[in-house]
Amino acid sequence: MENTFDRERIAALTYKSLNGTLSPEEEASLEAWKDLQPGNRALFNELTDPEHMRRELQQLAAVEAAIERKLGLVEEGVPVRPLRRTYFRWGWAAAILVLLATGTYIWIRPAKAPIAEVIKPGINKAILTLADGSMVTLDSTGNQVILQGQAAVHQQGGHLSYEVKDPGGAASFNTLSTPRGGQFKVSLPDGSVAWLNAASSIRFPVVFIGKERLVEITGEVFLDVAKNAQMPFRVTTNNSTEINVLGTQFNINAYPEHTFVSTTLIEGRVSVSRNGRQSVLSPGEQAVTDTDIRILKDADINKVMAWKNGMFNFEDVSLQDAMQEIERWYDITVVYENGIPDMPFSGKISRDISLNDLIKVLSGTDLKLRLEPGRKLIITK
Amino acid sequence: MPAGITYNENDLLTQIAAGDRQAFSQAYKLTYHRLYYLAKRFVHEEAARDIVAETYARLLKQPRSFDNIAHMASYLATMTRNACIDLLKQDKRDNTMQQELQYLNGDTDVPEEDDIRATLYKMILDEIEKLPPLVRTIFKLSYLEGKSNAEISEILQIRDKTVRNKKSEAMKAIRIGLGRFYFLLGMLKNFPGF
Numbered sequence: 001m002e003n004t005f006d007r008e009r010i011a012a013l014t015y016k017s018l019n020g021t022l023s024p025e026e027e028a029s030l031e032a033w034k035d036l037q038p039g040n041r042a043l044f045n046e047l048t049d050p051e052h053m054r055r056e057l058q059q060l061a062a063v064e065a066a067i068e069r070k071l072g073l074v075e076e077g078v079p080v081r082p083l084r085r086t087y088f089r090w091g092w093a094a095a096i097l098v099l100l101a102t103g104t105y106i107w108i109r110p111a112k113a114p115i116a117e118v119i120k121p122g123i124n125k126a127i128l129t130l131a132d133g134s135m136v137t138l139d140s141t142g143n144q145v146i147l148q149g150q151a152a153v154h155q156q157g158g159h160l161s162y163e164v165k166d167p168g169g170a171a172s173f174n175t176l177s178t179p180r181g182g183q184f185k186v187s188l189p190d191g192s193v194a195w196l197n198a199a200s201s202i203r204f205p206v207v208f209i210g211k212e213r214l215v216e217i218t219g220e221v222f223l224d225v226a227k228n229a230q231m232p233f234r235v236t237t238n239n240s241t242e243i244n245v246l247g248t249q250f251n252i253n254a255y256p257e258h259t260f261v262s263t264t265l266i267e268g269r270v271s272v273s274r275n276g277r278q279s280v281l282s283p284g285e286q287a288v289t290d291t292d293i294r295i296l297k298d299a300d301i302n303k304v305m306a307w308k309n310g311m312f313n314f315e316d317v318s319l320q321d322a323m324q325e326i327e328r329w330y331d332i333t334v335v336y337e338n339g340i341p342d343m344p345f346s347g348k349i350s351r352d353i354s355l356n357d358l359i360k361v362l363s364g365t366d367l368k369l370r371l372e373p374g375r376k377l378i379i380t381k
Numbered sequence: 382m383p384a385g386i387t388y389n390e391n392d393l394l395t396q397i398a399a400g401d402r403q404a405f406s407q408a409y410k411l412t413y414h415r416l417y418y419l420a421k422r423f424v425h426e427e428a429a430r431d432i433v434a435e436t437y438a439r440l441l442k443q444p445r446s447f448d449n450i451a452h453m454a455s456y457l458a459t460m461t462r463n464a465c466i467d468l469l470k471q472d473k474r475d476n477t478m479q480q481e482l483q484y485l486n487g488d489t490d491v492p493e494e495d496d497i498r499a500t501l502y503k504m505i506l507d508e509i510e511k512l513p514p515l516v517r518t519i520f521k522l523s524y525l526e527g528k529s530n531a532e533i534s535e536i537l538q539i540r541d542k543t544v545r546n547k548k549s550e551a552m553k554a555i556r557i558g559l560g561r562f563y564f565l566l567g568m569l570k571n572f573p574g575f
Contacts, residue, residue, distance in 0.1 A: 007493055011500035018505075043494055047501055056502050057509075058525040059426060063417050064506075066434040067409050071402060071441055335472050337431065 018048060119355035119375065122198050122329045124158025125182035131172030131206070138184065148174060151189055151206040161187035164207050171205035178219070181331035188215070191226040192233065197307045198328040199255070222251045222308050225268070237261050241289040244271045250281075251304050257324055260290035264304040312351045312358075319343050323379070330355045332375040341367060341381045390450060397453070398446035409437050412454045414503040416461045418495035423465040432464045512551060519544060520551040 013030045016022045022030065034041040046052055124140040130148060138155055146153040150166040153174075160176060176186050178196045185195050189207045196202060200219025213233045225233045227247030235243040237254040241261040248268020254261040263272050264286040271280045272287040279293045286299035306313035307325075314322045319341055323334045329351055349361060355377070359369045368380040388396060388404055396404030413433055420429035436457055447453040512520060522528045522536065530548075534541045 007496040008500055011497045011504065014497070014501050015504050039494075043497065047498060053502070053505070054524065056498070057506060059430070060414060060417065060502050060506055061521065061525055063413060063430045063433055064410075066430050067413055067437050068406070070434040070438040071405050071409070333472075337428070337468070338435070340471075 014044060014047060117371070117373065117375075119330050119332060119371065121352050121354060122181045122183055122331075124184055126160075126176055126178045126184035126196065128153070128160065129175040129177070131174065148172065148206045153206075158183070159185045159187070162189040162206060164189050167207055167209065169209075171207050171209050173203055173205050175201055175203040177201035179331070180328050188213075190228060190231075190233075193224045195222040195308050197221070198331075217252060217254060219255055220251070220253045220307065222249075222305070224249045239274070239289070241272060241274045244273070246270075251308070253304075255324075255328075260288050263287045263289070264299050264301070266301060266305070306348070307351070310350060310352055311348055313348045315346050315348065317346075319379075323377075326355070326358070326377070330375075332377050334377045334379060337378055337380040339381065341379070343367060394447055394449070394453070397440075398444050400441060400444040402441070405437065405441055408450075408453070411450060412457055413437070414499040415454070415496065416457055418499045419458055420461050420465055422492075422495070423462075424468055428468055429465075432461055432468065436460045436464060516547050516551045519547045523548065 010030075010033055013022065013026055013033075016026060017030060030044075034044055124138075126138045128136045128138055128146075130136065130146070136146060138158075138160065140157045142155050142157065144155050146155070149172050150164060150169065152163045152165055154161045154163060176184060176194075176196065178184050178198055178200050180199045182198055183196060185193065186202065187193050188204055190213055192213075194202050194215075194217075197220035200221055201217065202221055203216040205214075208231060211231065213228070213231050214236070215234075216236050218238050223235070223245070225245045225248050229246065233245040235245065235252065237243075237252065238256060239254065239259070239261050241254070241263070243250070243252065243263055246269055248270055249266040250268070250270055251264045251266070252261065253263075261274075263270065263281070265281040265283050267283050269280065269282070271278055272289060272293060273279070274289045274293060277293050279287050279295055281287055281295070284297070284299055284301065286296040286304070288294045288296065300313075300315070303313040303315060312322075312325065312329075326332070327334050332355065347361075349358070356371065359371065359377070363369050370378050370380075372378055388407060393404055393408055397408055416433045416436065417429055420432050423429075424432065439460065440457065445456070447456065509517065509520065518537070519533055522533050523530075528536070530541055530544045533539075533544045537544075
C-alpha cells in the first residue's frame with residue numbers, strides 16, 4: 001500500500017525532471033517507479049505533457065481564485081485601472097478582474113465560456129408505431145398516406161388522421177408518440193381528436209369496433225371526443241386511472257414523473273375511476289387520482305390548456321414542476337447546482353421561443369440560470 | 382488586511398477554530414489541490430471548483446477545532462465528498478456518474494494518481510507565485526489564460542511595450558528561479574505576440 005510520502009516523492013522527482021535538476025540517483029529512482037507499473041509511465045507522460053499541464057494549472061489557479069472569492073479575501077469588481085469600453089470586444093463581459101489581498105490582480109472567469117448553441121423550442125414531431133411494429137417518423141414537412149389494414153392514415157404536417165376504409169374484422173393497434181421537444185395532433189378513426197404534448201403517447205385501434213372505444217395514453221393529451229352513445233369512449237393511463245367519456249373535451253396529465261394523474265374537464269361529462277373508486281366530473285372540474293381521487297371544483301382552465309395554446313403558464317407552480325415542463329419541451333436536462341431553490345414562480349409566456357430567450361425572461365436577482373454544452377440548464381440559487 | 386503573517390501549525394489551527402480569515406487564507410493552500418482532484422473524480426470541473434470553494438466557506442462560517450492539519454484535511458475531504466454525492470443525486474440523468482457513485486464507500490483517500498498530480502501541479506503553481514507581482518500576473522494571463530499581448534494590454538491598461546518587457550522579465554525569472562522549465566518556455570514561445 002502506497003503511503004503519502006511515496007506520492008510526494010514521485011511528484012518532487014517529476015518536478016525536478018521538468019526542471020532538469022535530477023541527480024543520477026534520483027533519475028534512477030524515477031525510472032524504477034515508471035517501470036513498476038505500466039500506468040506509471042503513462043501517468044508521467046500525461047503529467048508532463050505541456051498542454052495538459054497548462055490546462056491543469058489553469059484549473060487549479062481558478063480554484064484558488066474561487067476560494068479566495070468565497071472566503072471574502074478579494075474585492076470583486078474593482079479593477080486596478082479603469083477598463084476601457086473596447087475591452088468588451090473580446091467578450092469578457094462575463095469575467096471579472098479581481099484584486100487579491102496581496103496587491104496583485106488575477107483574472108477570473110466565473111462561468112464557462114458563452115454557448116453558441118441556441119436551444120429551439122419544441123416542434124411538430126412524432127413517431128407512429130404501426131400494427132406490425134414498424135415505426136414511421138412524422139414531422140411538419142411530411143405529407144403521406146399509410147395503409148393500415150382497415151384504415152388509410154393521412155399525414156399532413158403536424159396532423160395525422162385516420163380514414164376508415166373497411167369497418168370489418170378485428171382491429172389492429174397503432175401508437176403515436178411524441179419525443180421530448182415534440183408535439184402532434186391526431187384525428188382518430190371515429191373523428192375524435194387528440195393533441196399530444198411533449199413526451200406523450202396514445203395507443204388506439206385503427207378502427208373502432210365492438211362495444212367501446214378504448215385508448216391508452218401516457219404523458220399529456222388533450223382529447224376532443226366525438227359523440228357516440230352506442231360506443232362509450234374510455235381512456236386508460238399508466239397508473240390505472242380510467243376515464244369514461246361521452247362526447248366531451250378534457251385534458252389528461254399523466255407524466256411518469258408524477259405519482260398522480262390529473263384529468264380536467266372542459267366540456268361534456270366524464271367519470272374518472274381508479275382502484276374501484278369513481279368520480280364524475282362537471283365542466284371546469286379537475287380530478288387528481290393518486291392513492292384516492294380528489295376533485296378540484298374550480299380548475300384553472302387557462303393553466304391546464306396553456307400547452308395546447310402554445311404557452312407556458314407557471315402561475316402557482318413550483319420551480320421543480322416548471323423546470324420539468326421546460327425539460328420536456330426543450331429536451332434538455334436541468335441541474336440544480338446547490339439545491340432546489342424554494343422559490344415561488346409565476347408567469348405566462350409563449351412556449352414558441354428559444355430556451356436562450358426564455359432564460360433571459362426567467363433570470364432574476366435570486367435565480368441564476370445558465371446554459372452549458374450538452375443541453376444542460378444549470379440553476380443556482 | 383495585514384500581509385505576510387505566517388502562522389506555525391498550532392497557531393494556525395487555533396486561528397482556524399476562531400474563524401480567522403487570514404489563517405484560512407494560509408490553510409486552504411495546504412489542502413485545496415487534493416480536494417479539487419477528489420471532487421473531480423465525481424463531478425465536472427466547474428462543479429468541483431465550486432464545491433471545493435463552498436467547503437472552505439462552510440468551515441469559515443462554522444469553524445471547528447482540529448487536532449492537526451491532517452485531521453482538518455480529512456474533515457474537508459469528507460465534506461467535499463458529501464457535497465459531490467448530493468450533486469450527483471440531483472443530477473440523476475447523468476449516467477456516467479452513476480458508476481462513480483458505486484465507489485463511494487466512505488473512502489476519502491485520493492487515489493495515488495490524483496495525489497501525485499495534485500502535489501506536482503501545486504508545486505509548479507507555488508513557483509509561479511514567487512514571480513514579482515506584475516510579472517506574475519502577465520505570466521498567468523498569457524500562459525494560463527492564453528491571452529495575447531494585445532488582450533493583456535487591454536485588460537491591464539498598460540502599453541503593449543510594457544507587456545513585452547514584463548514577459549521577458551518573466552522568462553528570465555523562470556530561467557533563474559524556476560530552473561530550466563524548458564517545457565514552459567516552449568509553451569510560451571507558441572503564444573502569439575510573445
